[in-house]
Structures are given as C-alpha cells and as structure tokens.
Amino acid sequence: MQRFAKWSVRHPGEYQSIVEVLLSNRSLTPEDISNSPDVLQDPCGMQDMGTLTRRILDAIERNERIVVFGDYDVDGVTSTAVLLDFLDKVGADVMPLLPDRFRDGYGMKPGGVQRALDEKASLIVTADNGIASFDAVDHANASGVDVVVIDHHSPQEKLPEALAIVNPNRLDCTYSFKGLAAVGVAFKVVQALVGECIPQQERRSYLNSLLDLVALGTVADVAPMVSENRVLTRRGLQVLAQTERPGLRALKEASGTRDQPVDTTTIGFFLGPRINSAGRLASADLALNLLRSKSGQEAEIYAEEINDLNQQRQQLQKAGVSQAEMQVEAEGPVDTKIVVVKGDDWHLGVIGLISGRLTESYRRPSVVCTEMRDDDTFTGSARSAGGYNMVEGIFRCADLLTEYGGHAEAAGFTGPTVNFPAFKQRLEEDADARLSNDDLTPCLELDAHLLPHHISLQTIDQLDTLAPFGSGNEPPLFLVPKCQIERMGAVGKGAHLKLSLDVGGQKCDAIWWRQGERVYELSEGDTVDVACALEKNTWNGKTRIQLVLEDLRSSE
Known part of the structure; x- marks a missing residue:
C-alpha cells in the first residue's frame, strides 16, 4: 500500500505560522519569495549583453535578415515567440527556424545554419540552444554570418566562438541569479532592447504583455520558482488568465481549462504537454504558429491539431513505459544505481517521458534510448534522482557519444549504436560510484502535521501567498494522521482513486492520481495516515477542500 519506504516530517512539532514553517523548511527568506519587481536585476549585468543587443539593433537599423533559431520544447518555442514578438513589433526583417526532433536532433547544427544561409540571413539569434553548437557556429563564421x-x-569548459553568448550559467557571468529558463533569458534580452526601440510610455505595458509566454516556458521547463522566476511567473500567470493571444485562448479551450483558475498546474499538466506534443510527434512549428496566431479561427485549427497530437503522445508513452518496465524486469532485480534501457523503435518524442516514469517507479536515475532513426545510432534521454548530476555523468561518457547536453536533472545525447554496451556499462559504474543506497531510499519529505482544525480554506489561502510553487519552492505536503475511509472508488476509467475521509469528525474529499488499483488494497472503515497537499475544488459553484494524496499508510 505504502509507496515510500520512509516518511520524514521536517517540522514535527507545533507551530504558530504555517508560512514560517514552510520558509524554514525550504531555507528560504521572505526576499526569496518577494513579489516586488525590485527583485528583477538589470539585464545588462549579464556577460555579453551589450555586444548582443548592439548587434541586434544594428541588424534592425540596416534591415538585415535575422533568423531566430529556437528549440522544439515549450521553453524553446516560447523563447522564440518572445524574440519574434519584439522583432516583429519594431519592424525587423525576421523569420524563425526550429529544429526537427527527428531530422535534426537537439540544437543548431551546420545543417540548420545552412537553412539560415539559404534564407539570406546575416544574423542568427539562438533561443534555448547554442551553448554547445561548436560546429554550427564555425560554419556560420566561415560563411560570414554572425551568431x-x-x-x-x-556550458562545457570551452564556449563556441559566437559573437556574443548571453547565458547566466557561463562561468564568467556575474549575474547572480542562475536559474532563469531560456524564455527568461530571452525576456531579459528584450528588456535590454526596448529602451532603444519602444517609446518610454509603452515599455512597461509591452514587457508585461510578454509575461504569459515567460510563465509558460518557465513552468514547463521546471525552472526554480524563486527570485526572478517567481516574480515573472506570478505576474505571468495573471496575464495568462486574461490573455489576449488567440493561440493561448484556443489552447485553454482545447485543454478544458478556459474557465479554470490559472496556476502552475494548468501549465504543467494541461497547456505545456500539449505544446510539447507538437515537437514530440510532428513539428514544433505547429506550436509556434499557435502562439503567434492572429485570429481565433486560425488558432482553433492549430489547437485542435495539437490536442490530437497530445492524445497520440499519451498512447505512445503508455506503450513505451510498459515495454521499458518489461525490459527492466526481464533483466532481474534492479541492483544498479541507474536504470539504462534501449528499444528498437520507441518514439523519439516520448523517450524523455518514459525515462521520467522509470525514475518515478524505480526511485533512481534512468536513461531511455531508442534506435528509431535506424541509422546505426542510438538517441537517449535521461532523468536524475538521488542527487546524481545527470549531465556530468553524460559528459563522462562523451568519448562514446557524438552529441550531448542538458542539466543536472535531465540530459539528452546521441551516439553510435556499436558504443551502447560500453556506454551502458560506464554509466552504471559511474552512478554506482557516486550514489549510495541511502541516496536512493525512497523518502517522502513532508512539511508538518495537519490537525483537523488546520484543514480549512483559510489555510489554503495562507499557502497561496507562497505560490507559484515549483523547483526550489516545492508545493507543500503534509501528514494528516488517523483518517477513516468512509467511501472509496476508482474513477477516470479506473485510473485514479477517489476517497471520502473522516478526519477528526471533518468530512474531506481526497484524490490519489494514477493509483486506481489501490482500491483493491483498502477497505472502507480502514484508518490510515495520508501524505497530501491541500487544494480548493470548485464544482457547480461550490468550493470545497480536497486532499491530493502523495502516499498513504495504515495508522499505528
């Protein structure tokens, strides 16, 4: 019944303020969750910002062809959309190019540069890529095109020889906040440019109008939800709730969230996956076209197509997870600190999702590879757990690969199929050397105990003052002891478990996502402890408290 072997309550004692408990648990200060725009730093504090903005301004003034080379995920598409929005507004000669996941793989390659050259570009601006595009930048330089x-x-130790590289994670960049998503960096670039191109009285409102896109990319990329990201996302969610963009309005309609409150869950579970599905299964151009739609009719066409792709993505993901789990189980007990699997034809667009599910199931880092391209190469996607730095692990296998990159939590790569056995062995040895059994022991971190009188709409309102939640400011989780199950049943075609609980005489609804099969492990009348989040559930005009379960165990 219990999913996590260990529950740890960070603040097991009594408390006066739940907000103070949460800040202490996360080692955050009130400044870290400030809503003041004073948190936003001067974009010119980023290394190379002056060089980059001067080159873009020169291109605008000279009417040079600018190509914005983006990426196929939500962060890449929204980064591209932000830059295009500004460049269109100031009358630049600009066009987008997005890589094809299947033909091009991640990032800008020499072939992508050639496409820009064919479009007569004299300046290439990358968005959410470029930090590892050595060959592509060399090709552009040799062709007389600035990047x-x-x-x-x-970044790696060496940087591409681009004219300018704006990336807060450069080792020589003194910009203190390192957690911006690419769309956040793109927004900072626009913030640095508006002073030269847009009348002063319009600048603030224009920058605010971009924040729906910034929130979308920041949340979908799981960027840390503190400091600048928090301020940009909090305001961006407000803009998104009232967005005038036909594409986002159509997407909210297609995802069933048009009349729902807009929060990070809306993006993370409804809007983001649909935008990603375009690049996963077809072309990211569909998603970019949706975001840039000028009419409701045009937007509805794109939103419907993207919604259909999302349904296909769900089916491919479900089949791939099942096959990957069968492969893991066929190899016997999981005794390595990392799971590495490879399929012949798993879809490139879902291997990252399969990896995420394996990491969740086996409580350890996972790597999922596929030979779908059928060109004697394997392509993989990796997700971390237990504190293992995924991209550094991949870097240590670089001699076996042809392409690689990513973050501490997630990475992607490609290599010759003949190298896969050696890659698998080295990565397993690397993880075994750096992770202990304790690192991988499933432990659910809970913030505090909740007594019956704490379970109230007032408490939820207090928690909402800390929103938006995300990495670094995780959604609060609580231990609610000694709940009696009054009713229960599987809902959503058996996928989810719905319960009615008696908590010290208070009746509470509860939902446990993707755990519908647990209905056979429980009985009405059982007394259980639940690990859960609190949320408001509004139905037919009535708002009630709902416990969203993360785990459940028999009460002692």
Whole structure:
C-alpha cells in the first residue's frame, strides 16, 4: 500500500505560522519569495549583453535578415515567440527556424545554419540552444554570418566562438541569479532592447504583455520558482488568465481549462504537454504558429491539431513505459544505481517521458534510448534522482557519444549504436560510484502535521501567498494522521482513486492520481495516515477542500 519506504516530517512539532514553517523548511527568506519587481536585476549585468543587443539593433537599423533559431520544447518555442514578438513589433526583417526532433536532433547544427544561409540571413539569434553548437557556429563564421547565443544550459569548459553568448550559467557571468529558463533569458534580452526601440510610455505595458509566454516556458521547463522566476511567473500567470493571444485562448479551450483558475498546474499538466506534443510527434512549428496566431479561427485549427497530437503522445508513452518496465524486469532485480534501457523503435518524442516514469517507479536515475532513426545510432534521454548530476555523468561518457547536453536533472545525447554496451556499462559504474543506497531510499519529505482544525480554506489561502510553487519552492505536503475511509472508488476509467475521509469528525474529499488499483488494497472503515497537499475544488459553484494524496499508510 505504502509507496515510500520512509516518511520524514521536517517540522514535527507545533507551530504558530504555517508560512514560517514552510520558509524554514525550504531555507528560504521572505526576499526569496518577494513579489516586488525590485527583485528583477538589470539585464545588462549579464556577460555579453551589450555586444548582443548592439548587434541586434544594428541588424534592425540596416534591415538585415535575422533568423531566430529556437528549440522544439515549450521553453524553446516560447523563447522564440518572445524574440519574434519584439522583432516583429519594431519592424525587423525576421523569420524563425526550429529544429526537427527527428531530422535534426537537439540544437543548431551546420545543417540548420545552412537553412539560415539559404534564407539570406546575416544574423542568427539562438533561443534555448547554442551553448554547445561548436560546429554550427564555425560554419556560420566561415560563411560570414554572425551568431549571437541566448541560452541557459550548462556550458562545457570551452564556449563556441559566437559573437556574443548571453547565458547566466557561463562561468564568467556575474549575474547572480542562475536559474532563469531560456524564455527568461530571452525576456531579459528584450528588456535590454526596448529602451532603444519602444517609446518610454509603452515599455512597461509591452514587457508585461510578454509575461504569459515567460510563465509558460518557465513552468514547463521546471525552472526554480524563486527570485526572478517567481516574480515573472506570478505576474505571468495573471496575464495568462486574461490573455489576449488567440493561440493561448484556443489552447485553454482545447485543454478544458478556459474557465479554470490559472496556476502552475494548468501549465504543467494541461497547456505545456500539449505544446510539447507538437515537437514530440510532428513539428514544433505547429506550436509556434499557435502562439503567434492572429485570429481565433486560425488558432482553433492549430489547437485542435495539437490536442490530437497530445492524445497520440499519451498512447505512445503508455506503450513505451510498459515495454521499458518489461525490459527492466526481464533483466532481474534492479541492483544498479541507474536504470539504462534501449528499444528498437520507441518514439523519439516520448523517450524523455518514459525515462521520467522509470525514475518515478524505480526511485533512481534512468536513461531511455531508442534506435528509431535506424541509422546505426542510438538517441537517449535521461532523468536524475538521488542527487546524481545527470549531465556530468553524460559528459563522462562523451568519448562514446557524438552529441550531448542538458542539466543536472535531465540530459539528452546521441551516439553510435556499436558504443551502447560500453556506454551502458560506464554509466552504471559511474552512478554506482557516486550514489549510495541511502541516496536512493525512497523518502517522502513532508512539511508538518495537519490537525483537523488546520484543514480549512483559510489555510489554503495562507499557502497561496507562497505560490507559484515549483523547483526550489516545492508545493507543500503534509501528514494528516488517523483518517477513516468512509467511501472509496476508482474513477477516470479506473485510473485514479477517489476517497471520502473522516478526519477528526471533518468530512474531506481526497484524490490519489494514477493509483486506481489501490482500491483493491483498502477497505472502507480502514484508518490510515495520508501524505497530501491541500487544494480548493470548485464544482457547480461550490468550493470545497480536497486532499491530493502523495502516499498513504495504515495508522499505528
């Protein structure tokens, strides 16, 4: 019944303020969760910002063809959309190019540069890529085309020889906040540019109008939800709730969230996956076109197509997870600190999702590879757990790969199929050397105990003052002891478990996502402890408290 072997309550005692408990548990200060725009730093504090903005301004003034080379995930698409929005507004000669996941793989390659050259570009601006595009930048330089890089991915020791590289994670960049998503970096670039191109009285409102896109990319990329990201996302969610963009309005309609409150869950579970599905299964251009739609009719066409792709993505993901789990189980007990699997034809667009599910199931880092391209190469996606730095682990296998990059939590790569056995062995040895059994022991971190009188709409309102939640400011989780199950049943075609609980005489609804099969392990009348979040559930005009379960165990 119990999913996590260990529950740890960070603040097991009594408390006066739940907000103070949460800040202490996360080692955050009130400044870290400030809503003041004073948190936003001067964009010119980023290394190379002056060089980058001067080159873009020169291109605008000279009417040079600018190509914005983006990426196919939500962060890449929204970064591209932010830059295009500004460049269109100031009358630049600009066009986007997005890589094809299947033909091009991640990032800008020499072939992508050639596409820009064919479009008569004299300046290439990357968005959410470029920090590792050595060959592509060399090709552009040799062809007399300038490249300026806007990225946030971890750099290698050497940087490409681009004209300018704006990335807060550069080792020589003194910009103190390192957690911006690429769309956040793109926004900072626009913030640095508006002073030269847009009348002063319009600048503030224009920058605010971009924040729906910034929130979308920041949340979908799981960027740390503190400091600048928090301020940009909090305001961006407000803009998104009232967005005038036909594409986002159509997407909210297609995802069933048009009349729902807009929060990070809306993006993370409804809007983001749909935008990602375009690049996963077809072309990211569909998602970019949706975001840039000028009419409701045009937007509805794109939103419907993207919604259909998302349904296909769900089916491919479900099949891939099942096959990957069968492969893991066929190899016997999992005694390595990392799971590495490879399929012949798992779809490139879902291997990252399969990896995420394996990491969740086996409580350890996972790597999922596929030979779908059928060109004697394998392509993989990796997700971390237990504190293992995924991209550094991949870097240590670099001699076996042809392409690689990513973050501490997630990475991607490609290599010759003949190297896969050696890659698998080295990565397993690397993880075994750096992770202990304690690192991988499933432990659910809970913030505090909740007594019946704490379970109230007032408490939820207090928690909402800390929103938006995300990495670094995780959603609060609580231990609610001695709950009696009054009713229960599987809902959503058996996928989820719905319960009615008696908590010290208070009746509470509860939902446990993706745990519908647990209905056979429990009985009405059982007394259980639940680990849960609190949320408001509004139905037919009535708002009630709902416990969203993360785990459940028999009460002692």
